[in-house]
Amino acid sequence: MEKWNHTSNDFILLGLLPPNQTGIFLLCLIILRFFLASVGNSAMIHLIHVDHRLHTPMYFLLSQLSLMDLMYISTTVPKMAYNFLSGQKGVSFLGCGVQSFFFLTMAGSEGLLLTSMAYDHYLAICHPLHYPIRMSKMMCVKMIGGSWTLGSINSLVHTVSTLHIPYCRTRAIDHFFCDVPAMLLIACTDTWVYDYMVFVSTSLYLLFPFIGITASYGRVLFAVYHMHSKEGRKKAFATISTHLTVVIFYYAPFVYTYLRPRNFRSPAQDKILAVFYTILTPMLNPIIYSLRNREVLGAMRRVFGILSFLKK
Template sequence: MEKWNQTSSDFILLGLFPPNQTGLLLLLLISFIFFLATLGNSAMIHLIRVDTRLHTPMYILLSQLSLMDLMYISTTVPKMVVNFLSGQKSISYLGCGVQSFFFLTMACSEGLLLASMAYDRFVAICHPLHYPIRMSRRMCVKMIVGSWILGSINSTAHTVYALHLPYCGSRAINHFFCDVPAMLPLACMDTWVYEYMVFVSTSLFLLFPFLGITASYGRVLFAVFHMRSKEGRKKAFTTCSTHLTVVTFYYAPFVYTYLRPRSLRSPEEDKALAVFYTILTPMLNPIIYSLRNKEVLGAVTRVFGGFSSKKK
């Protein structure tokens, strides 16, 4: 039985795995996934930075996606691993706020960035003559900065609200990170206003962008099938299907989790779904984008192949 000092301002994270051998094996698997995600996203950022052929809006946006994924998974997994191995489940009041802020910032910013990437492909395929104007370097920078700023503003509002809730009972959060909706049951006040805020934010940053991406790719696929060039059709279809795969992995569990009323949610299901968008997606993104993209594979050969030949 956990001993808990009611006068402490710290929180307790109940975690994802049971404290036994099975839990340890699962933790090792998560740690391996974390290693792959860190390596893959760092390599993607490095490739796009050093290879001038990838200095286009599409790959600049992709490098930002890798940066967000890198920060995303680093926000939750290291603390979970440390708590499990040390046997200490506590997280400080300030630490919980910092974790919540960065998690929400990455979540909202990535949702907007994925929409920007879809718009980039839409213009490139459906309006190729207008692409240099609509997706200029200046527009690309605006999309990136806008994603970060809007995500940060939304995150600040949610985090400040959550940290100012009165927690007069247990502070044991039934999650593996400080997810604000998981903290609401601990508050000794009616939180219906905040639950409405969660619904609005999820709709603005996740649901509407997802619907917009789906609609734009419907138009894109129509244009792809009417292309005369077989090679161009194949390349465009591969790019679109790759992005749709990433989008589905990211948006679907997120939207399903946060748009449901609290009465229809369970902590176990929320934690299982959170594994998809906080741990698996950051690992899969660089793999999916590299394996199905000849330009990225070519950059891998040029950059890392040249590095290995120099060592010889």
């Protein structure tokens, strides 16, 4: 690893891809996924904004998820692609702080927002008569505002704390973005306090919400099983199982990465796992919540005048 030059406060990102043709091929795949995620999430935000039939709590939450995913993938991929194509690995001290702040904000906010969406599904299926009262527009606004606010506060605390740690041996971060656990590995002081902070935040923003979401969807599946309509059960099972797949894709690698003790962690493994929640999930969400949703497909036909062949 490259030694720290005492005249510079900049960091070095060692990156994800090998500097060869394989790396170029993988970068092309990542850029393609970045394009699909950007177009898909932007289209979802536009649809929900302009189509009044989608002005319901469920779709307001979904629009925020798309916005978070759009910002999420834009925080990491462009810098990674630029460094690979330019042959440069440096990132400024301020740039690293900004990237870390936005990444952690999106991570925490999305974890809380997915919990709100699971609660919305739970009320809609298990308590349909109480849904209009419990999921009013004001409650929806509070959920969205709470997700953004709590995510930002958590991110600010971690970013400021991490940037105040002394780095005296090296400034080379073995990752493709300024990830807090990867930065803690190159600190020249005992970081047990910061490790504990990461553990607590991961539990509060990811682990407990994941447990809550799993329990909520379990209750929903139980209610769906007792539906009288066989066709209704089939559609509900398909929808819930698809949503659970995305949730697992997002939470499982995140929790596994951040809650593992340092002695059991590997930079190479951490980078591979990070691909799931930084690149793959933002691309999958608009696909899952659009192509499997008739109301969204109907909005696409009305707004864009396309996908008429999907109409049944």
